[in-house]
Amino acid sequence: MSAPSVRALDEAGVRWSHTYGMTETAGGCLYDGRPLPGVRIRLEGAGETGRIQISGPMLADGYHEDPDATAEAFLTEDGRRWFRTGDLGRYDPGRARWQVLGRADDVVNTGGHKVHPDSVVSALCDLGAVADAAVAGVPDQHWGERVVALLVAAPPGPDGRAAAEPTAWARERLRASLPRHALPAEVRWVEALPRRSSGKVDKAGVRAVFAQEGETL
Secondary structure (H helix, E strand, C coil): CCHHHHHHHHHCCCCCCCEEEEHHHCEEEEECCEECCCCEEEECCCCCEEEEEEECCCCCCCCCCCHHHHHHHEEEECCEEEEEEEEEEEEECCCCEEEEEEEHHHCEEECCEEECHHHHHHHHHCCCCEEEEEEEEEEECCCEEEEEEEEEECCCCCCCHHHHCHHHHHHHHHCCCCCHHHCCCEEEECCCCCECCCCCECHHHHHHHCCCCCCCC
């Protein structure tokens, strides 16, 4: 959920929960970072972040008439079934909560550094002039990929340097909260973010706006 949405709900006094789940888990199975009773969460690999795997009685049996996809996504270890999601996550032992970082295939690999787009979106939405944002990676001839961002302005709209030089403005404002490799190499203002029929941001549509290769700053 976007930072502006969270702020609006909090300011309105609305009680809300941040849920995580999908069709294969019959809906939400992780609420405010904590799994429901009977649900287990683990990460692939030995690092602090990794692809999320979920186990529990709510798992689907598989994909109808698609045994290959079922075998790839569902696995059984020591009698327990696990579902391999397409999302990355990490566990915060201090808060005893899980955090979903975003889609594994959305991670931007720029100059050997991995950038999670959702972390950049969150930082952008914390800028007062930004109502909403979308971040993606596009090909770069020197760095493999570069980070790009589309911004929707908060009323009454950008002015001054934010309007005239959005990339320089955003990078300067974000330097205190993001590492250098995560700073957007190109930023553009748009009236609305490209979205799919489900309402989710269309990353292909974001990349299409930045069709031509450029230089990473």
